[in-house]
Amino acid sequence: MSRLINIKIDGKNIQANEGANLLQVAHDSGIKIPSLCYHKKLTPTGACRLCVTKIKGTNGLVMSCTVSVKEGMEIIAFDEEIEETRKHILDYLLAEHNDHYDGTYHDEFREWLIHYGLDKHENRKYPNISKTLNYKIDDSSPVLTYDASKCIKCFRCIKGCDEVQGKNVLSFSERGITSYIIAGFDQWNESECDGCGECIQLCPTGALVEKPHRDEIQLENLEKKVVTTCPYCGVGCQLELTVQDGKIVRSDGVEGVLPNDGRLCVKGRFGYDYVHSKERLTTPLIKRDGKFVEASWDEALDLIATKFTEIKEKYGHDALAGYSSAKCTNEDNYLFQKFIRVVFGTNNIDYCTRLCHASTVTAMLKSIGDGAGSNSIEDFATTDCLFVTGNNIIETHPVTATYVKNGKYAGKKIIVCDPKWTPLVKYADIWLQPRLGTDVALLNGMIHAIIKEDLIDPDFIEKRVDRGMEAYEELKQLVEKYTPEKTEEITSVPKEKIIEAARMYARAKTAMIATGMGLSQQVTGTNNVFSLINMMMITGQIGKERAGIDPPRGQNNVQGATDVGCSPIIYPGYIPITNEKNRKRIAKLWSVDFEALSGKPGLTTVEIMNAAYDEKIKGMYIMGENPMLTDPDLNHTEKALNKLDFLVIQDIFHTETTPFADVILPAASFAEKEGTFVNSDRRVIRVRKAVESPGEARDDWKIIVDIAEKMGYSLGDYNTESEIFDEIAQAAPIMAGISYDRIEHQGIQWPCPDKNHSGTSTLFLEKFNTPNGKGILNPVEYIPQSEQTSKEFPFILNSGRILYHYHTSTMSRRNKSLTDFANESYVLMNPGDVIKFDLTDGDKVKLTSKQGELVTALQASDQVAEGELFMPWHYSEAPVNRLTRGDLDPFSKIAAFKLTACRVEKFVS
Amino acid sequence: MERSEVLKQFKPDHENMLNILHALQNNNSQNYLSEEDLKIAASYLNTTYSHIYGVATYYTMFSLKPRGKYIIRVCNSPVCNMENSTKVIEEIKKNLSIEVGETTDDMRFTLELSECLGKCEEAPGMMINEDVVGNLDNVDFKSIFDNYN
Amino acid sequence: MIQEKRITLKNLGKINPESIDDYINEGGYKAFEKAVGLHHIEIIDEMVKSSLRGRGGAGFSAGLKEKFTSEACLRCEQKYLICNADEGEPGTFKDRIIMENDPHLMLEGMLIAAYAIGASKAYVYIRGEYYKSIDRINKAISAAKEKGIIGKNVFGSAFSVDVEIKLGAGSYLCGEELTLLESLEGKRGYPRIKPPFPAEKGLNGKPTLINNVETLATIPAIIYNGPEWYTSLGTEDSPGTKIFTISGDINNPGYFEVEMGVTLRQLIYELGGGIKDGKKFYAAILGGAAGTFVNESVLDTPMGFDTLKEKGAVLGSGAIMVMSEGRSLFDITNSILEFFKHESCGKCVPCRIGMPQLLHIMENLKNNKIGRVEALDLLLYESEFMAKSSLCPLGQSPILPIKSLKQYFENEF
Missing domain, CATH: 3.10.20.600 (Ubiquitin-like (UB roll))
Structure with a gap:
């Protein structure tokens, strides 16, 4: 820890940490030393020279951004010479600058010009030579424009891209006065730039500006700025939305607040247009004679109440089910599960989590007692070794990935384990490329190597593992046969790499695991994660800071929806429904009879659909989910949905599923509601209303309360979302200490048991959440996949996400910025296979599995191994889940999205 | 030589960046760094295009335009300038019918200016590829250039 | 009649620069052999006592620089020695003469300095246009490796060292030592802010000693003959x-x-x-x-x-x-300023924009838009501003010729 020291700036006594940056210390103390190239999240550059000061005992002028403060330092920040120098510098900058200002961006440079009177031409001394320099404009990017004539060459964009985002896509071209910023080979749209816009946010002039809404934005007419949480992946980035004339016109990252500290990805910055899409649902729709017709809210709600009541009375409580939504707030989801449990009287409530991390959560709950990530997002930068498996983190969790890359730059180790190349491989020390579906063998092989090399942590095993060394011996015995040779044979990963990775992980002072869909979406999903946890336990890589296991959450509130009880087996706060004591407590909280709350475990997502197919489920209430694209084996889902007596869908758009609905209800988007999300590191963060909902669209929770009322139930008398959250805090002990007033500025990580608790950044420091507080080893054997290639189906198809789209792309494909980057389905095939099967890059191909077929474009790519294929699953015109199977992991009921045997043929129309 | 062969001589290490760019440029029959050269260097050094491009455009010995077989670098720094390098440049321009920065139609010569070549005792001086030629105040350029085919 | 006193050029013309045996026959590598037999602190002491001042231009004590680098850390993973052979100062060709005529002398100096600071890796960063020097040094390194003078456990000592050549590619500024480090790391030639100094954080963030060719070529003689011998030459403030x-x-x-x-x-x-x-x-x-x-x-x-x-x-x-007599001070000043403008990296504002401003004043003078006295005053004003506010020595350079013009030629410019 650095010690506090005393310095003086212009006679003012200031306390600061020894070694802190002088300019930052001055800024923090309210002394506004002018600066342009400095930004607190970047290393000092010393380019603009505006922050000149004098330091007693030092000759000449000193740039304060390059000084580390020392005890007793006396600084002059303002005197005549210093101010003259600053004015001189600004006047110089004007000489190469085009100072036309269009009022659409925050111009720090211009503010200083005005401050020093240089906005007036008569005060300028130097002739403007910008026109002679032939500065260019690069307008080729889909999302931004670079105008070199407005660039002051401060390096903030370059450093932001490199030091913050870890992309290093920008540089200067040429040198001296003619130099300018470039991306790629001086052509933005052909560069590696992925459009995150960090550079725009950091640009202190108008050199780098965003394209969307350029001609609308007028900062003078600005209505308000609203801080809220990003609606895409589970990182939970804090956004500042600029609202003008009732419309969002800009999205910036919020600096200085976790988890993202100002960082965003392309979706967070440019993905908000869907909110104002003309295709938004604006009025309730009732299906009459196979056609949807507009209806009033009363009409629609009456119909829903009647139908649901009928089904309940005719077929019983368990003939009803609901899908809640990982995209809705905690408040929405909490009331949704309350509705299902109180009004429907069943536990048939689940949602898409079953399709992503159910196996992970199942394994984690069983071995360590908690399904949430053990660490904080910023720990990804500081852990000594990160093991990323089945997780294309750069594309799926782009902002978490920035921390990973920051760690890499600071010399931390990265191991990537993925059958498919992912962009993180570029940053990795080791890339393990196992055959699809051989993860248990690989991990057992690594455990074997760890044991052989005596890299276990016996102390940890003794103290923290259930049955200590005895349990370890069982694991040791089981992995005995997974010799490096044998493991190589099964996985095709060279044995040297297996050993090297095992050493790197086990020897690291601290190591974290980031696991994703690649591991979870298999019939052996739970076993895969058990193996991971086994490896983590015997090496003691958990139970300390910057160590543990983290499954980054795919959707904005997938964490929160489960936290607040949207699960067939648990109540808010992960308390099993079978826990009668809790059920009694909850019954009291909800003011209902204990007997009215079913103690029977409900059905999971895929089970619900199967029950619908079997005509056991008759009515469904779906809030913000799109099973006709997300479910495995869509042909089956289609039949199941058709068999339902009554289906209500509440959404912001028509989806692939809405045609099957009887009533469609228009809901509010994230930008139109108040509430909270919980991100991947268990942080409860605020969502705030920025704009009004279109037409008659309404907040989800209000719709739920109204349906309940029409059905004769009162869910509660809530005036605000804050009141709903207070009830959540009572229901879920992990959130007991959290309330809106505490998370106004920055979210709090649960568990937070009381009002004085500051939240928990690392789980399991003292004990695990298992009954006896110890971690449990679950040795598992490798079982070859049931799905195998054959002559008829010679390929194994893998699926996943890409950076520019999200989930079923209902939201993401309604943003021009995102579709400009990517809007077409494709399948990746190894170039060797392309030749072998007599195909050509770019061919239209038909993919066929036992379940179905689709048509897409072929891309030859060595990102996939021979015999394997990869397809992004966002595109409804080529829905991958037409091909996938309904086979489930027996423990978690997750579907095997990642492995489908299929064949590829040239498509002839 | 294949580009991959050129690269093999160096460890894929950023300390070898300039050595690698020199080697690729020397290996290019048109004496420049083509986009293909830059791409393979970026991939070999596991870096981005802009990083390579930024480096290549910073250093004056690298060219991103095709150049002649022989690069004439006339020293134009203060000493040679004092010794009339301006006249030397004019004569070469006339002799080869090109401007500074241009290449002769037969792709034999490219004329460039250079900072001090350290041949000040024989100013004005120039280099033709690796050869240093000094005392250019009264020479027959045609006969010099005839030696370079 | 004054005579030359050759130390760094002692073998010039006497030996075949491509023959290591010639060099050894003239007593070459004796100083290095002696050095590895001494404790590295003794070498640094000798260097400090010799009062040798850096020959690259700045004139900082070579011994103290070694001392700082040597003391930068107790257990360093890695330290570097770099020979700055990026000779580019107009009118200067001393390093080229040494490298072309006696490459082993420079190498020997490098090896001694590397040993003194505990660097196992040494680089020669050399101007890309110095083809002949590059060739000579490459040959010298190979020959020394063959003889075991560069490599593992040299002269039976615990010291191991490797030497490599890294080429510059046309940038005057890369001769400035912090910029040289950036260039050596494969980046654009932008000066670094200091502190930290290279002795503390240099190449790849590791302690690094950077010496000019001539400085390094002086070291063997000092180690071989002792510092007293060296200080007996030259003057008190500038020995040798x-x-x-x-x-x-x-x-x-x-x-x-x-x-x-x-x-x-x-x-x-x-x-x-x-x-x-x-x-x-x-x-x-x-x-x-x-x-x-x-x-x-x-x-x-x-x-x-x-x-x-x-x-x-x-x-x-x-x-x-x-x-x-008869020469135009205007022409040469203009040529110098053109040179600076061409070599300005563009990182800091005063240098990037100041250089064109200086030339703009020169042009106004040439076109008789302003008078000589006024022009010189303006040049002085701008170059003083550049000198006090620029990031690196390049922006601080124009003041040197301009101020001296004012001092010595105020009425003739």
């Missing part, structure tokens, strides 16, 4: 010898290694054969483009770091550009 490279209007332009303290007159008239065409001496620029103009009043000043400083002049790299 220095290579001067003289160009311009003299009869015998070239390089001369002499003891410090000789006068400019002796260099020009005795070694350089006097002014060409029997003309009168008019002016000289000492130290290159980043150097100073002097007139005949300085002809009898002893050449040394401090003696010249007293006259408002610099010794710099040892370049001397001589001008006879």
Whole structure:
């Protein structure tokens, strides 16, 4: 820890940490030393020279951004010479600058010009030579424009891209006065730039500006700025939305607040247009004679109440089910599960989590007692070794990935384990490329190597593992046969790499695991994660800071929806429904009879659909989910949905599923509601209303309360979302200490048991959440996949996400910025296979599995191994889940999205 | 030589960046760094295009335009300038019918200016590829250039 | 008549530069062998005692630089020695002469310095245009490796070292040591902010010693003959010898290694054969483009770091550009400023925009838009601003020629 020291700036006594940056210390103390190239999240550059000061005992002028403060330092920040120098510098900058200002961006440079009177031409001394320099404009990017004539060459964009985002896509071209910023080979749209816009946010002039809404934005007419949480992946980035004339016109990252500290990805910055899409649902729709017709809210709600009541009375409580939504707030989801449990009287409530991390959560709950990530997002930068498996983190969790890359730059180790190349491989020390579906063998092989090399942590095993060394011996015995040779044979990963990775992980002072869909979406999903946890336990890589296991959450509130009880087996706060004591407590909280709350475990997502197919489920209430694209084996889902007596869908758009609905209800988007999300590191963060909902669209929770009322139930008398959250805090002990007033500025990580608790950044420091507080080893054997290639189906198809789209792309494909980057389905095939099967890059191909077929474009790519294929699953015109199977992991009921045997043929129309 | 062969001589290490760019440029029959050269260097050094491009455009010995077989670098720094390098440049321009920065139609010569070549005792001086030629105040350029085919 | 005193050029013309045996027969690598037999602190002590001042231009104590790098950390993973062979100061070619004629001498100096600071890795960062020097050094490194002089456990000691050549590619600024580090790391040549100094955080963030070729080539003689021998040469503030490279209007332009303290007159008239065409001496620029103009009043000043400083002049790299009567100070100043503008990296505002501003003033003078006195004052004003606010020595350079013009030629510019 650095010690506090005393310095003086212009006679003012200031306390600061020894070694802190002088300019930052001055800024923090309210002394506004002018600066342009400095930004607190970047290393000092010393380019603009505006922050000149004098330091007693030092000759000449000193740039304060390059000084580390020392005890007793006396600084002059303002005197005549210093101010003259600053004015001189600004006047110089004007000489190469085009100072036309269009009022659409925050111009720090211009503010200083005005401050020093240089906005007036008569005060300028130097002739403007910008026109002679032939500065260019690069307008080729889909999302931004670079105008070199407005660039002051401060390096903030370059450093932001490199030091913050870890992309290093920008540089200067040429040198001296003619130099300018470039991306790629001086052509933005052909560069590696992925459009995150960090550079725009950091640009202190108008050199780098965003394209969307350029001609609308007028900062003078600005209505308000609203801080809220990003609606895409589970990182939970804090956004500042600029609202003008009732419309969002800009999205910036919020600096200085976790988890993202100002960082965003392309979706967070440019993905908000869907909110104002003309295709938004604006009025309730009732299906009459196979056609949807507009209806009033009363009409629609009456119909829903009647139908649901009928089904309940005719077929019983368990003939009803609901899908809640990982995209809705905690408040929405909490009331949704309350509705299902109180009004429907069943536990048939689940949602898409079953399709992503159910196996992970199942394994984690069983071995360590908690399904949430053990660490904080910023720990990804500081852990000594990160093991990323089945997780294309750069594309799926782009902002978490920035921390990973920051760690890499600071010399931390990265191991990537993925059958498919992912962009993180570029940053990795080791890339393990196992055959699809051989993860248990690989991990057992690594455990074997760890044991052989005596890299276990016996102390940890003794103290923290259930049955200590005895349990370890069982694991040791089981992995005995997974010799490096044998493991190589099964996985095709060279044995040297297996050993090297095992050493790197086990020897690291601290190591974290980031696991994703690649591991979870298999019939052996739970076993895969058990193996991971086994490896983590015997090496003691958990139970300390910057160590543990983290499954980054795919959707904005997938964490929160489960936290607040949207699960067939648990109540808010992960308390099993079978826990009668809790059920009694909850019954009291909800003011209902204990007997009215079913103690029977409900059905999971895929089970619900199967029950619908079997005509056991008759009515469904779906809030913000799109099973006709997300479910495995869509042909089956289609039949199941058709068999339902009554289906209500509440959404912001028509989806692939809405045609099957009887009533469609228009809901509010994230930008139109108040509430909270919980991100991947268990942080409860605020969502705030920025704009009004279109037409008659309404907040989800209000719709739920109204349906309940029409059905004769009162869910509660809530005036605000804050009141709903207070009830959540009572229901879920992990959130007991959290309330809106505490998370106004920055979210709090649960568990937070009381009002004085500051939240928990690392789980399991003292004990695990298992009954006896110890971690449990679950040795598992490798079982070859049931799905195998054959002559008829010679390929194994893998699926996943890409950076520019999200989930079923209902939201993401309604943003021009995102579709400009990517809007077409494709399948990746190894170039060797392309030749072998007599195909050509770019061919239209038909993919066929036992379940179905689709048509897409072929891309030859060595990102996939021979015999394997990869397809992004966002595109409804080529829905991958037409091909996938309904086979489930027996423990978690997750579907095997990642492995489908299929064949590829040239498509002839 | 294949580009991959050129690269093999160096460890894929950023300390070898300039050595690698020199080697690729020397290996290019048109004496420049083509986009293909830059791409393979970026991939070999596991870096981005802009990083390579930024480096290549910073250093004056690298060219991103095709150049002649022989690069004439006339020293134009203060000493040679004092010794009339301006006249030397004019004569070469006339002799080869090109401007500074241009290449002769037969792709034999490219004329460039250079900072001090350290041949000040024989100013004005120039280099033709690796050869240093000094005392250019009264020479027959045609006969010099005839030696370079 | 003054005589040359050759230390760094002692083998010039006597040996085949491509023959390591020739070098060894002349006593080569004896100093290195002696060095590895000593404790590294003893070597640093000798270097400090020798008072050798860096020959790249700045004149900082070479011994102290070694000392700081050596003491940077107790258990360093890695330290580096870098030979700065990026000679680019206009009018300077002393390093080229050493490298072309006696590459092993420079290598031996590098090896001793590497041993003194505990660097297992040494680089020669050399100008890309110095083809002949590159070739000679490459051959010298190979030959020394073959003889086991570079490699593992040299001369049976615990010291192991590797030496590699890294090419520059056309940037004057990369001769500045912090910029050189950036370049060596494969980046654009932008100067770093300091602190930290290279002794603390240099190449790849590791302690690094960077010495000029001539400095390194002096080390073997100091180690072999002892610091007392060295301080007996030259003057008190600037001991030893220095290579001067003289160009311009003299009869015998070239390089001369002499003891410090000789006068400019002796260099020009005795070694350089006097002014060409029997003309009168008019002016000289000492130290290159980043150097100073002097007139005949300085002809009898002893050449040394401090003696010249007293006259408002610099010794710099040892370049001397001589001008006879009739020469235009405007032309050469313009040429110097053009050079600076061309080499400005563009990172900091004062240098990037100041360089074109200076040339703009020159143009106005040329077009008679302003008068000479006014022009010189404006040049002085801008270059003073640049000097106090620029990031690196390049932006701080124009003040040198301009201020000296004002001092010595106010009425003739």
